[in-house]
Amino acid sequence: MTTAPARVRARLSSRTASLAALLIALLWTTPTVGLLLSSFRPEDQIKTTGWWTFFSAPVLTLENYQEVLFGTSSSSGQLASFLLNSIVITIPSVLFPLAFAAFAAYALAWLPFRGRDWIYIGIFALQVVPLQMALVPLLSFFSEGVEVFGLQLMPAWNLEGTGRFVQVWCAHTCFALPLGVFLLHNFMSELPHELMEAARVDGATHGTIFRRIVLPLVAPALASFAIFQFLWVWNDLLVGLIFGGGTAESAPMTVRLAQMAGTKGNEWQRLTAGAFVSVIIPLVVFLSMQRYFVRGLLAGSVKG
């Protein structure tokens, strides 16, 4: 049995440990709490006193949210418009890579054809390429088309206004595919061989096998990839900035917030409310589907 001093030491160390945990937890939550609380305080209070003084004179208002979302002056956020853009960007940018990656993963896992391993290795290796490598040429691909030795192979897309969304969807889909194929291939290739054989003997086509057998079985993997892609697209700044332009016509919310943080860095009433609007949707999705997210995380699906 342990001796008395050892027990005292153990209790002491467990107490310091709890204290350390509490400290870390506090450090990690306080900044967010401060922002959230501030976003409900009147403008003059945010700008003159710290949010920790709130409790001495509590005044709450929704004015900041009204202004940042729906204000019409150019200096207000007009965030409602950008919020809509984020939604319009995100939905197809999740759907397309999900479907294309599932198709490709099925073919690579279950169809015997020559060169299969090479294609798989090729797609797999593309995870190495940072998207920075693709930005400049991909943008000129959209704006100038393809020209080889003076021969116009493909005309410029010349996307204007809401058409820019198409650019953003394409870019997000391309950048998501290597990880998506890799992740779904991992899950699909682990399905039992007998199952596929039995279905094929029964005369099922690949379309039927894919829809009726494979998709339901890999649904958890699809869910975790979908959450990753959703969070990635919703929170992305770089792709939105380059392919979505900078205006309320087609740029996502992150682009607007980054602009506001740069040019109106001291308009805290708008920044705090705006930041919270952008944070709340992924937070809800994340909390409600945390199980799948963690599973995907542990399966090694971290995008670079």
Added chain:
Amino acid sequence: MDLDFDLAAESPKLIQLVIGVVAFLAVVGLVLLLLDRAPMRSRARLHAAILLAPAVVLLAVGLVIPAVRTTLLSFMSGDGTAFVGLDNYAWMFTQPEAVTVLRNTLVWVVLVPLLVTAIGLVYAVIVDRARFESLAKSLLFLPMAISFVGAGIIWKFVYAYRPEGVDQIGLLNQVVVWLGGEPRQWLLDPPLNTLFLIVVMVWIQAGFATVVLSAAIKGIPADIVEAAKLDGAGAAQMFFRVTLPSIRPAVIVVLVTQSIGTLKLFDIVRTMTGGQFDTSVIANEMYNQAFRYGETGKGAALAVFLFVLVTPIVIYQIRSRRALR
């Protein structure tokens, strides 16, 4: 205050969204239709071609060809017309402003993985089997859902500055004042400002490390822990002799993943300082050169350098991931 949200003016966006979703359904329907039409007796090659076509075409057009073109552009002048050899790379390694960028990136990529892993590990060990374990882990994990832009604003607010004598609105300066110090503009003075940006990244990523390492700690066989306890191992011994060696693969995964993410970091710097005050990093400078200054060649050279830095780490990551299975 004038409030307005004109739904009619926004409707083209919704139409665009509908077009996108319809296009999605059409493409998926077409692939499945072709797949069903292709006779089952024909060779797998045809089916495979139908299924692989969308992904392979998009990857070729959106990633492979652009990456090759970027590599070529890195040997060209700013406007992409004249061949300049290695000039862009020489600029990157010799000009003071570019060297600062490389130095900052180095600081980031050394500090972030180490701090994230250390904090995540300590926290995972402490809260392991504690009463509020899942709540405690969620608290650290939540910033993972927040965009880097959002996190940048949250922390910019923490660092906010008001001159001495006036009420502080930023928490950090208030703490400094409470402790009897002078408020400072944390994000303006190099080289410390880079550290204050790094704090934001660590804040976001520590939850990732906690979750991965906590899962690994739970995977340590109970009999090993029991045996060590019977042998009278103390907390420290337990940690260094049992826990750490057992979860080594997971620690490596965290370190490596964080290095890759940090190398490509863009949003935090862009949101909080815009790369001014000597805080720029490779990804941010690449954006500035290529898209703001029109120096495509220099931007491309930075992208290629990023690629060269990331490649060995990703290869190592894939190997260690396999070891984790």
